[in-house]
Amino acid sequence: MQIRRQIFVKSPHHQQSIALQLDPTQSILTLSNLTSLLEPSHRISLSAFTLSLDGKPLNVSTRIKLSTLPPVSTLTLHPRLLGGGGDGGATGAESRDCYLKMYAEKKPDKVDPNEQRLSKWLNCALSNEPLAEPCVVDLLGNLFNKEALVNALLTKKLPKQFNYIKGLKDMVNIRLTHVAGGDDGVLGDTTSSRFQCPVSGLEFNGKYKFFALRGCGHVMSAKALKEVKSSGCLVCHVEVKDCDKIVINGTEEEVKLLRERMEEEKAKVREKKGGSKKGKNGVAVVDAGVKVVKRQMDDGNVNVNVNGNGVSVKKFKAGDAVPVNATKEVYASLFTSSKKKSDFRETYSCRSLPLGRN
Known part of the structure; x- marks a missing residue:
């Protein structure tokens, strides 16, 4: 006796289940058999669905023996998800170039502003290592580990932004005051500092303005210098002028003023070195930079006249050196x-x- 088997079809396009009658003479059930039963009579396109029979997924290679099926089975149609990338669906991009650009551009990593600020005040501006004594500051207020800066000068590997540093005369040795009981290790906390003002106790973390004193090298806050009226260092009492105060990590305007002051000082040094000198013949050479003129003057090849405006050189003529x-x-x-x-x-x-x- 042949058992008649039925398959109920669940489809999202039909509110009620569809009953399919299987041919009892068939022994094998395939996906093509189900397609021939569903598409012509029930107007269902299986290309838009994936099928599962009694919870088991079906594909083209699936072959099921009818003898193993229960009298009543359930065939479920699952809609295919179109699009999403790589299958010809919509990408949300206006064009292929826009789509590629969207993935080609690398978004910059977010940097904690507090950590960035504290790193500028506690790390060497050259090596980016934590400040360790001996420390120096340049004439524009940048902090360095002295060893790293000297090595860069000796090996001629100093970056272009620090090309105004030529030697030890362009850096000031500083004395940083450690926080009592503070951590001198690697930077970890983005809200605390390892140094402080020796007078006011304000932390050396970029939230407050600090000055380095060129005379003694002590580093203290602007608040301490303002509140305590004194013409000398508040720690060692060395005489301090306004031009001896170097603001550390100042604003653009403050750095501009420091640069102007630095250029003026260098100009004065050049002017002092280029002062009046005397040659072998007792003639004053105002411009010491004209070494060739001075040498030719000593050899008797040129005549040099000195006046208030500088040096005038007269070329050699045969008529001026007539023998006796x-x-x-x-x-x-x-x-x-x-x-x-x-x-x-x-x-x-x-x-x-x-x-x-x-």
């Missing part, structure tokens, strides 16, 4: 430079005699 008992015109005639060029005519082989004699 010699006629000036005769002596000058030995040199072609003593006659005007218009008085001579040159040939292809040699210089000619003066006009009127050939």
Whole structure:
């Protein structure tokens, strides 16, 4: 006796289940058999669905023996999810270039502003390592580990932004005051500092303005210098002028003022080095940079006149060095430079005699 088997179809397009009658003469059930039963009679396109029979997914290679099926089975149709990338669906991009650009651009990593600020105040501006004594500050207020800066100068590997640092005279040794009981290790906490003002106790973390004093090297807050009226250092009492205060990690305007002050100081040094000097003949050379003129003056090749406006150089002429008992015109005639060029005519082989004699 043949058992008649039914398959109920659950589809999202039909509110009620569809019953399919299977041919009892068939022994094998395939996906093509189900397609032939569903598409013509029930107007269902299986290309938009994936199928599962009694919870088991079906594909083209699936073959089911009818003898193993229960009398009543359930065939479920699951809608395919179109699009999403890589399958020809919508990408949300206006064009392919826009789509590629969307993934090609790498978004910058977010940096904690507190950590960035604290790193600028507690790390070397050159090596980015934590500040460790001995420390120095340049004339523009940048902090360095002295060893790292000196090594960069010796190996000539100093970055271009620090090319104004030529030697030890362009850096100031500083004394940082450690926080009592503070951690001198690697930077970890983005809200605390390892240094403080020796007078007010304010933390050296970028929230407050600090100055480095060129005379003694002590670093203290602007608040302490403002509240305590004194013409000297508040720690060692060394005399301090306004020009000796270097603001640390200042604003653009403050750095601009420091740069102007630095250029003025260098100009004064150059002017001092280029002051009046005396040659072997006792003639004052105002511009010491003109070394060639001075050397030629010593050799007697040029005549130098010194006045209030500088040095005037007179070129050598044969007529100015006439030997004793010699006629000036005769002596000058030995040199072609003593006659005007218009008085001579040159040939292809040699210089000619003066006009009127050939």
